[in-house]
Each structure stands twice: as structure tokens, then as C-alpha cells.
Amino acid sequence: MKARLTLWSRKAWRKAVGPISFGISCAVAVFLLAMAFMPSTATAAEPAWHRAGGFEFSDRLGGFHILSVTGAGTVDDPIVIDQDLNGLGPFVITIRNARLAGSVAAAPILRLWVVCRVRNVAAGVWVGFDVELQEELRRPSDYWDGLSFDQTRAVDRSAFHSDRFLVGERISEPHDRVRFKNGHVNSGGAVQFHFIITDMTPRDEFYLLQEPVLLFSLFPQSVPQSLSRIRG
Template sequence: MIFTHSAAQEQKKWTVGPYSFSDEMGGFSIRSVTGTGTTEDPIVITEELNDIVPVTLVIRNASVGQPGFAPKGFGLLFHLQIRAVNGSGRPWQEFFFELQSLLGEPSDYSDGLSFCQPCDVTGMIHSNLFAAYDDDFEPYDRMLFHDGKVDPKANVTMDFPIGDFTPKRIFYLVQEPRIPST
């Protein structure tokens, strides 16, 4: 299933399963969303970033608060692939991600949101252009992809799981391409 967005659409959100994804906070544009969220068929968000500044992907979970939804002891795990097109005109050397359950505040251990740190993520976190990543899972939920380069107009893919173990109605994924330091 493929969901695409045109400038004529009033709402800036794309829905896959119980989740919707939005570029409503600006600074980047989602071009398409595909997939189901499994390991074999990750949710692929194709987006274009036209500057080298942090941007925020808004993620909503429509299941929270619905009849039959059991938030205690229930969690959702989905596999995400960010396919970022470098529209900034400058090469990226790193790409940073941070989960936030409250906008502007890093996720912490107690909120149930993570890059699935209680799981064995061996082989689940990778990129086509960055050779390595570092994680900072305590007390935050942060990842930094590095040891690579994304030229202008090129695209990079970064794959990782997201665990929503105390499901939130809304949470955020901050993304920041980084350039070589001068």
C-alpha cells in the first residue's frame, strides 16, 4: 500500500496501520509512506530535507483510547525506514535521531518509548550510506548514524525499530542531518 501527498491536500498526514505520520511542523516534506511496519516490510517514509536544521516528524497512534485497546502491558513495535533526500545543497556527514514523548523533551526510560532497547536489535539498525551508528539509550533515546557521506540530491536510508511499550497518542522523532565540521 502506498500513500502519497500532493500540495493540494489540506492535511499533512499519511496513515499506515494504527499510526499516522506528519511533516506539519515544517522544515521538510514527506513525499510518500509505504509498508506495514514489519521487519520484512518496514514503514518507509520518503522525505526531503532542504536545510541542515533539526526537523520533527509527528507520529500519532490512532489505537490509543479506542475500544478494545489495552494500554497496560501492551506495546507496539514497528520497523521504520527513513529515506531522506538531501535537498540542502551541502554534503551530510552524519544523521541524528531523537525520540520525544513530549515535544522538546527527550524520551527517558520511564515513558515506554524507545528504539526498542529491551529487544535484541542486532542487524535491525543500519544504513545504506553510513557505516556505523552510536546509540545513547539511557537516559535518552538517541541515535547517530556516521562514517559516511550523503551528497546533495542523493538519498540515504536508515532502518531501525521503534518500540511504543506504553502507547502514546502522539510522539515525535527529531531528525537532524549534520555537515562536516569546519
């Protein structure tokens, strides 16, 4: 009788536990399958690096979208960066000099002709536009770090211009900046900015900040329209 009960108990135990074991096995299999696909998913989510002229350009810091980058970076074939900008900014392009990656040799002076073609996909009107260079993010590039918008003035100032703004003013202190003004870009409109980046001591990575100057026109009715403020 004891042997029969033991045999019956074993069969009952297997019958009861079988579905549970199968369920655990399925859960483990699904978990392992998900883990196997995680690296591919993470890689796909990384922002793209656009390559042109021996450089790499990325919108990885967010807030805007680089559509394409083309050109060699010369006066006859400048780097052309097509972008959509939405919001207040600043919009930061990360630039890598692929030719310097892992190199210990002295690099030649960098001189890069750039055209930024920008579409205003925000709701406001741009009445100015600033571009700024930084060797270290969120730290203004001073006069002595070598990175600038043609700090040596080797190129005529007419190379700094726009199709929608009359003036392209270079500012060396307290930061390296070009300020485009005397014009406007409506929401949905596009604009081109032409400038030159130079670096006397080239680095393998630096940053180009872009910041629209917005027209603020939403004020109480009691405030005369002539007093509408412009940030900048």
C-alpha cells in the same frame, strides 16, 4: 408647490442613493461569498497526514516534506517514509497511533520497524545523521517513559543500519537517539536509515526528530583544511 417639491425631492434622493445602495449590496455579497469559502481554503492548507500500518505521519511542524508513507510496520513489511530534507533541522515527524485514538483499553507493546528514505536537498554535505524519539515535543525522552529504539535490546543491533553510513549507534541517555556515522551524503544524494521504535506504554502521539550532521568546509584560507570542524 410644496407637494411638487416633496415629490421631486423623493425622486432626486432615490436617484442619488440608488448607485450607493447597489454598491453596498455588491460589497456585502462579495464579503459573504468570501466567508463561505474560507473554511474550504483553510482545510486545503492543512498539512497532509499519511496513513500506513494503523499509524498516521505528518510533516506539519514544517521545514521538510514527506512524499509518501507505506508499509505495515513489521519486520517483513516495514513502514517506509520518503522525505526531502532542506536545511539544518531538526526535522520533526509527528506520529499518531490511530489504533489508540479514543481507546481506554490497555494497549499492547509497540514494536515498529521503520525505514526512512531521505533525500538531501540542502546545499551541504551530511557526515552523520541523528534520529531521536520524544513523547513530548522539545522534551528529551528518558529511560523510564517506555518509548525507545528497542530499549530492551530484543532485536539484534544489526537491525539499526544505513546504506550510506557504517555505524548505527543507539544512545539511551540523556535522550533516546540513534546516531548514524562513518559515511556521507552529498547534496542531491539519498540515504536510507533502518531502525526499530518500541514503546512499553504506547501513547496515541509521539515525535521522531531527524537531524543531519553537517560538514563545515567554508573557512578562511589561513585555516588548514585538516582543521575543518564537524558538528556533532
